[in-house]
Amino acid sequence: PAAASPIPPGLADVMPSLTPSQRDLVTALCSPPANQSHLFSSWPASSTNGDKAAKISLIEQLESMDQSYPTGGLLGYISNARALLEKSRKGENPLEGWTPQVPRGEAFEVGTDRWATVEKKGLKYLGKCGFVLVAGGLGERLGYGDIKIGLPTELATGTCYIQYYIETILAYQSRYAEPGTKLPLCIMTSGDTNAKTVALLKANNNFGMDPDQITIVQQGQGVPALSDNDATIALDPDDQHRVLAKPHGHGDIHALLHSHGVAKRWLSELNMQYVVFFQDTNGLAFHCLPLAIGVSDELGLTMNSIAVPRKAKQAIGGISRLVKGKKEERTINVEYNQLDPLLRATGHPDGDVNDPKTGFSPFPGNINQLLFNLDPYVAALERTKGAMPEFVNPKYADAEKTVFKKPTRLECMMQDFPTVLDGADASRVGFTSVSADVCFSPVKNATKDGIALQAKGTHPGVVASGEADQYGAVCKILRAMGCSIEDAAPAIYGGISTIPGPQIVLKPSFVCCPSEYAAKFPDPSEVKISSKSSLVVMGSGVTIESLELDGALVIKCEEGATGVIRNLVVKNRGWVKVPDDSSTDELIKMRGYYLKKTDTRTITFRKDGTIEGDYDPAGTAPATEAPEEKNMEKGLPSLTQPTKEESNEDTGLCGSCIIL
Numbered sequence: 001p002a003a004a005s006p007i008p009p010g011l012a013d014v015m016p017s018l019t020p021s022q023r024d025l026v027t028a029l030c031s032p033p034a035n036q037s038h039l040f041s042s043w044p045a046s047s048t049n050g051d052k053a054a055k056i057s058l059i060e061q062l063e064s065m066d067q068s069y070p071t072g073g074l075l076g077y078i079s080n081a082r083a084l085l086e087k088s089r090k091g092e093n094p095l096e097g098w099t100p101q102v103p104r105g106e107a108f109e110v111g112t113d114r115w116a117t118v119e120k121k122g123l124k125y126l127g128k129c130g131f132v133l134v135a136g137g138l139g140e141r142l143g144y145g146d147i148k149i150g151l152p153t154e155l156a157t158g159t160c161y162i163q164y165y166i167e168t169i170l171a172y173q174s175r176y177a178e179p180g181t182k183l184p185l186c187i188m189t190s191g192d193t194n195a196k197t198v199a200l201l202k203a204n205n206n207f208g209m210d211p212d213q214i215t216i217v218q219q220g221q222g223v224p225a226l227s228d229n230d231a232t233i234a235l236d237p238d239d240q241h242r243v244l245a246k247p248h249g250h251g252d253i254h255a256l257l258h259s260h261g262v263a264k265r266w267l268s269e270l271n272m273q274y275v276v277f278f279q280d281t282n283g284l285a286f287h288c289l290p291l292a293i294g295v296s297d298e299l300g301l302t303m304n305s306i307a308v309p310r311k312a313k314q315a316i317g318g319i320s321r322l323v324k325g326k327k328e329e330r331t332i333n334v335e336y337n338q339l340d341p342l343l344r345a346t347g348h349p350d351g352d353v354n355d356p357k358t359g360f361s362p363f364p365g366n367i368n369q370l371l372f373n374l375d376p377y378v379a380a381l382e383r384t385k386g387a388m389p390e391f392v393n394p395k396y397a398d399a400e401k402t403v404f405k406k407p408t409r410l411e412c413m414m415q416d417f418p419t420v421l422d423g424a425d426a427s428r429v430g431f432t433s434v435s436a437d438v439c440f441s442p443v444k445n446a447t448k449d450g451i452a453l454q455a456k457g458t459h460p461g462v463v464a465s466g467e468a469d470q471y472g473a474v475c476k477i478l479r480a481m482g483c484s485i486e487d488a489a490p491a492i493y494g495g496i497s498t499i500p501g502p503q504i505v506l507k508p509s510f511v512c513c514p515s516e517y518a519a520k521f522p523d524p525s526e527v528k529i530s531s532k533s534s535l536v537v538m539g540s541g542v543t544i545e546s547l548e549l550d551g552a553l554v555i556k557c558e559e560g561a562t563g564v565i566r567n568l569v570v571k572n573r574g575w576v577k578v579p580d581d582s583s584t585d586e587l588i589k590m591r592g593y594y595l596k597k598t599d600t601r602t603i604t605f606r607k608d609g610t611i612e613g614d615y616d617p618a619g620t621a622p623a624t625e626a627p628e629e630k631n632m633e634k635g636l637p638s639l640t641q642p643t644k645e646e647s648n649e650d651t652g653l654c655g656s657c658i659i660l
Contacts, residue, residue, distance in 0.1 A: 010043020068220025105431030111480025122293030127177030225407035251412030254386035310365035318363030441469035494592020563605030
């Protein structure tokens with residue numbers, strides 16, 4: 001007798017309406033070895049127009065998932081999932097046979113001669129970098145109803161994350177790139193964030209960046225959730241005409257850069273030499289970039305992980321060099337709960353322990369900020385199509401590991417790129433370690449979760465800590481060079497303890513890396529800023545020779561103008577954080593405070609040589625000023641709008657960005 005058709009009757013009903021490629025896909029899914037006919041088995045044999053549209057919608061979703069999965073489409077996904085699920089069921093250790101060793105790299109402290117020497121080497125290449133922003137996240141978890149890159153990094157200026165990143169890249173471009181060179185930015189979005197990202201850029205004229213510098217690549221619809229060890233694709237419990245989709249992970253960025261030809265174009269057409277990967281809400285991300293480039297140059301690294309000092313057994317992944325036999329090696333992030341037992345199993349009976357000389361583990365902490373030499377990176381993409389190794393982490397409901405508590409999926413991470421390097425490139429992976437208070441303060445948690453983390457001694461990772469750390473990093477750099485910067489006493493807002501001041505914002509147009517501070521503050525011993533002060537400086541032509549600040553001061557310098565702050569004493573009531581636990585404004589509610597701008601001294605250097613703000617650099621300005629701004633009781637208006645000085649109004653709209 002003829003073999004039974006693998007096509008369920010309800011699917012056969014719509015087959016004539018499908019494209020040839022859709023028919024091939026669903027036939028393959030219903031046939032061995034995929035065996036996914038359950039996706040269609042509940043469909044009625046004949047359909048109304050509404051039923052038919054719903055059926056085709058599911059098939060279109062499957063087609064989109066098939067096209068976006070880089071290694072063999074959905075059939076490859078199912079095959080890969082079965083293999084990984086079987087290894088998980090058996091409890092196989094993916095690191096079996098590998099021996100951990102201390103990775104190549106160096107730890108630095110800001111303000112030291114060694115930092116300055118290596119950073120200077122990196123500055124030569126700062127104008128030859130492309131930038132990749134992984135920005136697929138919404139702010140719902142934080143209590144914010146928009147995309148995370150639209151969050152204000154701080155309330156002193158209201159600069160949002162994407163504005164800050166773009167202004168920094170443009171500062172690099174203006175000072176370190178060859179004339180006419182534009183530094184490119186690629187933004188990875190998701191289905192949730194793509195339209196809002198485009199709209200934010202368009203509404204703000206790309207924050208001064210030319211449209212042809214920006215490329216937007218969008219992740220697919222995710223990957224199918226899997227309900228058992230046989231990789232049975234799960235349907236959405238609320239809609240039987242939708243596959244339950246879950247994120248595949250930020251490792252997709254490499255495949256997207258390959259499939260859209262972005263990295264290859266940056267190398268061959270734009271002559272970029274490095275590519276920098278950074279995430280959406282880390283306002284400290286760029287302080288140590290030229291330093292990391294200098295390390296890559298010194299050590300000849302293909303890939304460099306910017307890392308933070310890590311205590312032994314601390315719950316953060318450690319950068320580790322793994323070797324197997326005499327020929328295989330890779331330097332990758334190893335999760336903390338795997339690193340200690342792996343060390344114990346390979347001849348280190350004490351496991352992960354602190355180095356007595358430094359007080360930290362020799363395996364620095366991973367923060368997912370990556371730097372690649374573009375030439376070998378593109379070569380690896382061409383060979384692998386950017387597909388990252390995957391892992392699966394099912395939560396089992398039984399001891400036999402046959403039942404899942406909830407559907408799982410395959411995931412991949414961008415920091416696992418060293419696993420696809422081969423030959424000499426596999427040994428050219430290292431790290432640059434810098435104190436977290438200079439390079440890493442992610443905003444990723446709701447306030448209530450941050451309170452619980454802080455109670456355990458862990459950084460809260462909330463909006464309030466992100467703002468405070470942004471001010472704190474600048475204060476640390478200024479102190480390291482000899483400025484007198486007082487710290488405010490810790491304060492609690494919304495249950496989160498932070499150091500609330502001084503609030504210092506040095507815009508990228510003024511300084512964009514620690515090595516530039518010396519020229520801008522030529523006599524740091526003459527700069528004194530009290531703990532209650534707020535200082536905002538913008539414009540490349542400003543130099544601060546001597547300043548005593550006890551209040552709020554804003555210094556602006558128009559493009560093409562120059563100005564010197566000399567013998568200036570400012571004392572006023574300044575800006576104050578006011579606790580507010582009842583506001584309905586999301587930006588205030590997330591922080592637990594608003595910024596009351598009571599008094600502000602503003603000095604503006606005009607291009608025509610005039611100075612606004614009752615200031616004469618040849619004399620001594622009066623210490624007490626009449627207030628210019630009063631009683632801004634509920635935060636700042638237009639928090640995501642660029643300042644007139646920082647935004648180029650002549651650029652085109654984001655509608656001209658390259659959207660792939």
